[in-house]
Amino acid sequence: MKLRDIAIGANASIYLRMDFKKIKGVFYPRTEQEIIDAIATAHDGGYTVTPKGGGSGLSGACTGGNRERVMISTLRMREVLTISKDQGYADVQPGATPDEINALLEPIGMKFWVAPSSRDIASAAGILSTDGGGNDTWVNGTMRDNTIRAKMVLHDGRRLTVDWNGVTSDDSELEAELTKKGMTINDIASAHGTLGFITELRVKIKPFPSEKLVGGLANFEDCNAMGRALSELIKRKSPIRYGETVVAAHEDIRDGLELPLLILQFPESFASELKGILDYSELDS
Ligand SMILES: Cc1cc2nc3c(=O)[nH]c(=O)nc-3n(C[C@H](O)[C@H](O)[C@H](O)COP(=O)(O)OP(=O)(O)OC[C@H]3O[C@@H](n4cnc5c(N)ncnc54)[C@H](O)[C@@H]3O)c2cc1C
Structure with missing residues (x-):
């Protein structure tokens, strides 16, 4: 088994203590027929089948648990x-x-x-x-x-x-x-x-929408204040096109960041109404 095959049995979840020896086969099909063949091979051996995509799932589902299993990856089907x-x-x-x-x-x-x-x-x-x-x-x-x-x-x-x-x-x-x-x-x-x-x-x-979009960054005293602003945005059905909150950051990247903060993108026509809800500084596009 190659290192790549072991990585196929892992994902972004906390389930790291898997018994990778129970992975009885890893398939990298390129076609639908190769997927069918891989599933049939697993069944012949009495193994369960786990589909695997990018492995970014956070629940551990694509690891296939700790049973004797066959992994089928879509790594080679990305067109x-x-x-x-x-x-x-x-x-x-x-x-x-x-x-x-x-x-x-x-x-x-x-x-x-x-x-x-x-x-x-x-x-x-x-x-x-x-x-x-x-x-x-x-x-x-x-x-x-x-x-x-x-x-x-x-x-x-x-x-x-x-x-x-x-x-x-x-x-x-x-x-x-x-x-x-x-x-x-x-x-x-x-x-x-x-x-x-x-x-x-x-x-x-x-x-892409034809409207002109503006980016804004808002800092808040604490998470409660940010939560109140978010509630107001939702209540008014605000036309926010993109939103991201940052409430904590690793010290390596925290330098200069005043948390909590909110990053927003919205139509230019909404700018004055937004000013009435929260204080933001405009971001370069
Ligand atoms: C840094 C990071 C940021 C993230 N941000 C977000 C986010 O903003 N929003 C969000 O929703 N999620 C987010 N996630 C979670 C994760 O990206 C999603 O769960 C993602 O949708 C899983 O896709 P995947 O290809 O990685 O699937 P995998 O993790 O490989 O598998 C996920 C599930 O899908 C099944 N599966 C995979 N391929 C197939 C197939 N061909 N047929 C049938 N079943 C299949 C697997 O068996 C498993 O049950 C984040 C994860 C990380 C690590």
Whole structure:
């Protein structure tokens, strides 16, 4: 087993005391068929299967626990397959990260608006499996709100496509059964890979807003004062496009920072109303 394979059995959680010898195989498929083959190999050996994306999950789910297990990584399935600017979607492989997707979209004025802080390593399938979101979630929603459909492979190799209307599959019995049960994207969001292996996603993409945005930095006496300002912003349904609070910082980077602080981005037209809620200094764009 290589060091890389051991790293595949870890993640960003506190679950570091895993028995990596119980990892009986690590697969890095490039195609849907290779995923099906990897799952079949695991079943033949009597091992559980754990899908693994970027490993940035904080719950330990993608470690596969301490059972004899097979890991299937999407490290080699990170391509953006199709972009339709007109219809507002991109088809991506499960391992593509938001940063990788947006590197292709930004030159054409479009963006995939799901941006967890881990967007340089978290994969599209991992984000859907945890229903992740970012600092602009209150405007753009979480991953489920930005997923149009997902293709999956089940434990027995059967394939299905799940969207907001139900399920389609070349197995008509499976299609009828799951559609009758009302399965939609909602069921995959946060399922942590327990329902099947996601092999492809169609995600929403949207243009950058044409409004002029301003950045602001606000310092507060304490967290209560910041909380009151945030409550007021929410009460007024403020058009904040991006928000980030910093309440603590490691001493290596704390130098010069007055905490707690709030970083905001908002339309220029909202600036005077915002001044009435909190005191901020404008940031360079
Ligand atoms: C520094 C840091 C900052 C973070 N910031 C945020 C944030 O701002 N917002 C936020 O929501 N989260 C954040 N997170 C948490 C984390 O990034 C998310 O949980 C992320 O969505 C997981 O994606 P991943 O590709 O790393 O998945 P993994 O950690 O590899 O896996 C997560 C789950 O998804 C399953 N899975 C992975 N791939 C597939 C697949 N192809 N098919 C089926 N199941 C699959 C795994 O089995 C596991 O259960 C942060 C984490 C870190 C370390």
